[in-house]
Amino acid sequence: MTQINTDPLVAIHQEASRLYDSGERSPDRILSPESAVWISRHGLSLQFVFDCVDDLARYGEPSVEDFIALALQRAAFHAALPPGAAVPAILTEPELPPKAEAFDGIPWLPRIVRKAQAFLEGNLCDEIMYGCAGDRAFLKKHGLTLPGFLVLSRQESFDLASIRRSLRG
Numbered sequence: 327m328t329q330i331n332t333d334p335l336v337a338i339h340q341e342a343s344r345l346y347d348s349g350e351r352s353p354d355r356i357l358s359p360e361s362a363v364w365i366s367r368h369g370l371s372l373q374f375v376f377d378c379v380d381d382l383a384r385y386g387e388p389s390v391e392d393f394i395a396l397a398l399q400r401a402a403f404h405a406a407l408p409p410g411a412a413v414p415a416i417l418t419e420p421e422l423p424p425k426a427e428a429f430d431g432i433p434w435l436p437r438i439v440r441k442a443q444a445f446l447e448g449n450l451c452d453e454i455m456y457g458c459a460g461d462r463a464f465l466k467k468h469g470l471t472l473p474g475f476l477v478l479s480r481q482e483s484f485d486l487a488s489i490r491r492s493l494r495g
Contacts, residue, residue: 330401334364335394342379352376353452369404369448370397377455388457388472395473396445396457403446403480417444418451425460429486432493434464439486442479469494 342356350356353376357365362372378393388396423436438461445456455461457472465475470493482488 330368330398332394332398334361335397336390337361338365338375339379339390339393342375343383346376346379346383351380368397368401370400371448371452373452374400374455378457381455381457381459385459387462392457392472396476399473399476399480400446400448404448414444414447414449416449416451417454419453422454430490432490434460435490435493436486438464438475439479439484439489442476443484446476446480 338357338361341358341361345356353372356372356376356379365372365375374397375393378388378396381388382390382393417440422440425437426433427436429435438456441450441454441456441461444450444454450456456476461472461475465471470478478492479489482492
């Protein structure tokens with residue numbers, strides 16, 4: 327994984343949380359221009375920052391530590407791309423497997439695997455969050471974390487059968 331200093335991520339999360347707590351509810355205004363540039367340079371989006379801060383404020387998760395771990399994984403994936411590599415087309419809600427779709431009797435698995443892949447590739451639409459409440463509930467049920475599932479999914483090349491074998495329950 328590319329080593330980047332996590333201090334800016336902590337500061338960005340704090341900045342976004344302060345703005346959110348003061349009433350800001352627009353992803354485009356959740357960070358200063360300087361912080362927004364830093365985020366973009368590392369392959370992250372304002373929507374990702376906003377979603378993490380919004381869910382933490384409303385539901386108590388994802389934690390700051392999970393935010394940092396997710397950001398580091400996305401940044402490392404982004405940094406490993408060849409210069410000028412094309413980002414795949416944005417993955418929209420209708421293109422995702424439905425929430426109830428199951429693999430080997432496990433609902434949500436096809437959806438979360440595809441969301442994890444799109445998050446790492448940087449082409450998940452703004453309306454969908456990798457790490458939403460549904461993802462978190464699924465992962466808790468199977469003894470995994472948001473960052474841990476990204477690692478697992480990537481190690482298993484996003485293969486449903488391989489990932490299924492690693493799940494508890």
